[in-house]
Amino acid sequence: MFQLPVIDRSSRNRKRRKIRYQYINSLKRKYDQLCNSTGDNSGVSTEDSSITTGILTPENSESSEAEAADLEKKNRRKRRLQSVLGNALESSDDEIDGDENETEDNDPRTQFYENYMKPQHTFEVWKLNPAHRVPIHRKRVTFNTIKKLEKAATKSVTKNLNYQTKKSNMYFQALKCGYDVYAKPQLSNQKFMHLAHLNQLLFTNVLNQNWDTAYRCFSILIRLEEVDVRSLWSIGSEILGTLGDSRNNEAFLEWLAHVFSSRIQFNQGTNYSLDPVFRSGSRTHTPTFVLNWLWTRLFNASVISSSTEKERSLQSLIDRLDEMVLSPPYMDDSEVWFIFGLTHLVTASELSLMFRHNKEILLGSRADIARNQVIQHINHSKNCLQMCKTNNNYKFPENLIEQQLIQLERSLYIDELSSSDNGPSDNSDNDESMASDSGATDDELRDVDPLDTQQYQMDNLNPDLEPSGFDVPIPIRFGYESD
């Protein structure tokens, strides 16, 4: 029922996966070829990425008939053209796969992942909230086209399938029809029987929220030789987080980030048959546990009650991030920069809070130093957010954060600007709400508001900003695909 957290070295699965990716690839290529060339208006190309990542929606048969007639006409014309040119007249399907042969040598899986930088990009996006609805995409695929797509894709795969076993053929047929193949439960190796039981106990106990039992299962599982921690880390960190000891969770994530650092080279093709991007990092891809670790640190740091302790842990996080953004996978990752920026923002707000508390004590140059510290962090934060913006795909509530920064800056000089402002007198204890959502990383806004600018909170908050696809900081719990 639940996939075992083991490294799967069987060649059967590898072959299956290969066939599947090959099929998907050729389907996509065919789709691009058909639909984007026929409707090749100018503005389409930018939208293409969003189209192709979504699922194809079949149209009703009525309009497909018209389309079919149209297609038939086009085919006829094409054939005549070919016969004029002197090509051998073949069935209309054969000419389709001309361009596919050259790329066939590559691994279909790597080909598939070349289109997606991050695993979550391969997911279907389900928008459940009615407020977030967008009008249905008008560009439809007719039944006929789908048939054609499928035919072409199947064709490209059949060459390979001829060399496969009957079983993988069956698997492919089932897969093509949209069925999931469910392995027959059978007796296996004694140790694997117990491993499967343990794994199942782990999941069922998490489901029933028996965290102590789940913890026991997890702690046993990671001690077994076959188990790969990277396929269990997400559930493990959830268990550790829920059991209450945030420090433990942090330590666990840190351990992962250190041991499975993305600089270690390993042969991904042979030993690790599960998709590497889903489980660990590479030179281009930040592993998710690292991101999770950074978020956890930031949240844990921001809920610490004692201010010196808080400052220290924030500072250490800043140091850590400062180091990290110098090396490849992190330096191009917008999310790391975003975290960096937010950390600076939190630190700045923290310092400014302290500054305003001690305003009476700090005099002259000391006040300037304290003020400069805050401004420094604000500037750093701005720089980091600037780095985020270099990547177009990364969306974050930019206006809001900038607003926040401006407020922070303004609040430093607030008594000099106008003493009558409804002031920063009552914002001493507004960090509690921040503590409440420490676990939930889904909504950055809540993290940002309660800092110290509640007098301006609702003014500039553009209500459309929140749903504007701010979807990145969700801790992505992709484990592994189910086979």
Add this chain to the structure above:
Amino acid sequence: MSTYIKGPVCGVGNCRSRLWRIIDGRRTCQYGHVMEGDVEYNDDEDDVNAMGVITRRLNLTTNATGNFQSSLGLSQSQRSVLGTNKTEKIYGRDGKILFIKSFQYVLKRQTEWLMEHESFPESYSDLVKLIWTMHLKHVDNILFSNNGTDQLNDYESDEGQADDIANYSAAGQGSKKNRVKKLRLSMLSSVAIHYLACLHLGLPVFTNDFLRWICVDGLPYFRSHLLLPKEWQDKLPNYYLQILEAGKPPHELQIQHKVAQCAQLIDFKTHFRSAIPAPVLLLKLNLLERLPGEFYSFSKTLLRLLYNSDSLPILTYDDDHYRKPYQYTDVKICSIFIAAVKLKLLADQQFKLDKFDAVFASTWLKMVKQIDEDPKNKFDKARLVLKMTYSPASTLVDNGLDTLSNANTSQYLDWIQGTLLAAEESHLETTQTLDEKISNRKLHSIIPLKNTSNSSLEFPAFIDDLQAGFLKFQPMYERNAETQNSNSIVDMVNKITEDLCTSFGLSYEQLKSSTEHTIQAISDSACL
């Protein structure tokens, strides 16, 4: 090749070509004249090095101790280590001999385990040795026979010609019967040897006990290759390692089949006492299933009725074909037991004897369910683990009803922590590299194992628990008297069948068909 370089006019034979190309290191003009005295040396590589920009990237990573290591250097150094230290696997006859040695080693460890944990008598090890040597006789034939190919190799040997021929004819007959000469050793053979030894000594030990020991208590069986010295592990070919690894737990009569084969191989019947004392097994089953003593005498009577004797000879055969389940003696006895229970219950129900009727059955079922949910003694706990060993994880969820109770879960986890994990850790200690050890130790200190409090408690003795169970049974029986459940007899028989088939390592269908066969035999004998 086809690119020409502009150069001086060729001039040979008034050739007007200015274009040159290089063929075989000699400058040749457009029309094929070779420039004299101009030979190009192959110094390309130097040029490339001098001209091209060389970049080298050091891939520095830190290892677990915090030192820098370059990943490239690591792989190279590893390779060199592998190259020098690489142990050769041994194949062929030497490999076989090593395998037999390893097998013997495992057998020895098993015997030690049995004598230590189950307090087997001193003479037991001698008997195992005796049976093993008899088993080796069969192996001898394979290792030292001279059939066709061996003869070619042995031409240079000093053996007399006549001797060879004699050997050949003797071995030839054997090979005709058994074309592929197999050692016929698997881990199950070790169990078979132990079982036969127990049988001869008259120890009250049966196949279910061995199954429990290997699956639950940790008699060396699964992954026994890890017990071997490291050197042997490295040298043994993989297919022998696979045999020693044992893989799946024995199921579908595999143990019984192997016992029968093994007994034939060493001609057990002629040399040793080869009859199973059936009443002992019946009594054991009776106690394990927590039935009142009456059922023991019923089943014993049934046994006498069918076979006219208390001890049944074991089944032996030579070939690889499984027999019908009821032909194996211990399965036979099990099915007699089940048949006795079933017939008695049905008869009492039918004649309204009011003793062992449906009410009794439903009470018994209730009691067993209680015990299953929170097993106290060793045997009931073992049953839980056995059940987990034999049922694939996904079936438990699919059936829905079989989700483990909390007590069961923690007991199961205790067992895993105590038995499976202990073996795992000792194995990992030897195989992991230093880096892995350090990083794992770090991880394990972050996530320590939790011990449940009651793991230190001793199990109650089986007999005490049994008596306590019976004491509880009586009031339950009285309370239960008014509730009638017509299916309870069938349920009870099914439950017993299920229990027995997991503890003897056969499938439900096999035991059921065997029981049906027994009932058929009883009705036949009654007709006569």
